[in-house]
Amino acid sequence: MEFRIGLIRGDGIGPEIVTEAKKVLDAVSCAYGHTFHYTDLLLGGASIDACGVPLTDETVAEAKQCDAVLMGSIGGDAKTSPWYQLPPEKRPEAGLLRIRKELGLFANLRPAYLYEELKDACPLKEEIIADGFDLVIMRELTGGLYFGERKTVVEDGIRKAVDTLTYNEKEIRRIAVRAFDIARKRRKKVTSVDKANVLDSSRLWRAVVEEVAKDYTDVTLEHMLVDNCAMQLVRDPAQFDVILTENMFGDILSDEASMVTGSIGMLSSASLNESSFGLYEPSHGSAPDIAGKNIANPIATVLSAAMMLRYSLNLDQEADAVEQAVKRVLKKGYRTVDIMSEGCIQVSTIQMGDLLAKEIEA
Ligand code: IPM
Numbered sequence: 385m386e387f388r389i390g391l392i393r394g395d396g397i398g399p400e401i402v403t404e405a406k407k408v409l410d411a412v413s414c415a416y417g418h419t420f421h422y423t424d425l426l427l428g429g430a431s432i433d434a435c436g437v438p439l440t441d442e443t444v445a446e447a448k449q450c451d452a453v454l455m456g457s458i459g460g461d462a463k464t465s466p467w468y469q470l471p472p473e474k475r476p477e478a479g480l481l482r483i484r485k486e487l488g489l490f491a492n493l494r495p496a497y498l499y500e501e502l503k504d505a506c507p508l509k510e511e512i513i514a515d516g517f518d519l520v521i522m523r524e525l526t527g528g529l530y531f532g533e534r535k536t537v538v539e540d541g542i543r544k545a546v547d548t549l550t551y552n553e554k555e556i557r558r559i560a561v562r563a564f565d566i567a568r569k570r571r572k573k574v575t576s577v578d579k580a581n582v583l584d585s586s587r588l589w590r591a592v593v594e595e596v597a598k599d600y601t602d603v604t605l606e607h608m609l610v611d612n613c614a615m616q617l618v619r620d621p622a623q624f625d626v627i628l629t630e631n632m633f634g635d636i637l638s639d640e641a642s643m644v645t646g647s648i649g650m651l652s653s654a655s656l657n658e659s660s661f662g663l664y665e666p667s668h669g670s671a672p673d674i675a676g677k678n679i680a681n682p683i684a685t686v687l688s689a690a691m692m693l694r695y696s697l698n699l700d701q702e703a704d705a706v707e708q709a710v711k712r713v714l715k716k717g718y719r720t721v722d723i724m725s726e727g728c729i730q731v732s733t734i735q736m737g738d739l740l741a742k743e744i745e746a
């Protein structure tokens with residue numbers, strides 16, 4: 385089959401890890417007889433350097449022509465990069481927020497699980513992770529605080545900043561439906577996370593999620609306050625299956641969940657809209673401190689490519705092949721430096737990409 389794939393190489397380690405993910409996709413296209421047409425898309429700092437803005441209308445239009453977009457990472461070092469001398473709406477992150485909005489990518493899936501082979505890297509005590517854990521965060525991605533009205537003003541000589549957190553019931557319902565759908569294919573439990581003891585937006589969230597739950601009597605629903613959830617993630621992560629939450633809580637909790645796995649360089653993510661289109665990116669950032677050193681771990685991006693094959697291109701067998709390739713390479717003892725442990729073989733970014741591609745060809 386033929387597909388059009390947009391590639392956002394981005395900033396920092398982005399270009400290196402996308403190159404390796406493409407290598408793996410090329411191996412998939414060879415082994416399974418598909419044709420992938422790639423379009424390079426500029427976003428973030430790379431777009432600022434080339435076009436003066438973090439996202440252009442042309443890029444949005446080109447992305448819309450693709451079946452899916454695979455992204456590395458965007459952004460630089462806020463202390464040293466000239467991008468952060470620009471006003472907030474012209475910085476790299478503004479481009480990412482805008483492309484999510486423009487493409488309607490409201491459902492952000494962030495899996496966090498413990499790899500048996502990488503258990504040693506997990507910062508939690510052995511007794512807490514004895515049985516492992518496997519959860520997915522369903523984060524609302526185009527509403528809430530990150531997209532509400534904001535302003536900074538001076539009133540009576542005092543500086544004041546305002547951000548607004550708004551959700552309507554439609555936005556809550558569509559993300560809740562996604563969470564219940566995915567829970568149905570997993571362990572059938574949704575934990576909806578909010579701050580209903582304080583926020584009106586959370587009280588509406590809770591009410592709408594309960595309405596949606598009525599159509600999913602086979603799925604267990606529980607509500608949890610966000611502060612408690614932050615604690616439970618380190619106390620007993622195995623209790624979670626699907627965590628459903630709003631934009632900012634999901635931003636924070638997904639960083640925590642990925643850190644708890646001990647292998648943030650391994651975690652993928654998908655941002656989906658109403659159709660099969662999606663933007664796929666690793667859960668980690670652009671790590672400008674290690675950019676260009678050929679040491680970054682490309683596995684999170686490779687696994688994001690696997691999610692892309694599964695969710696946007698409907699190629700389940702090919703997605704399985706990529707995920708199996710990752711498992712086999714880890715089993716053989718190959719590790720990039722971030723997940724290196726005693727007795728393993730340390731490899732570079734490029735070597736890891738080669739090993740993974742070879743597993744697919746085999
Ligand atoms: C993420 C990032 C972004 C977000 C930033 C870069 C705007 O932290 O994808 O989690 O907050 O959504």
Ligand code: MG
Nearest residue numbers: 635636638639
């Ligand atoms: Mg984040």
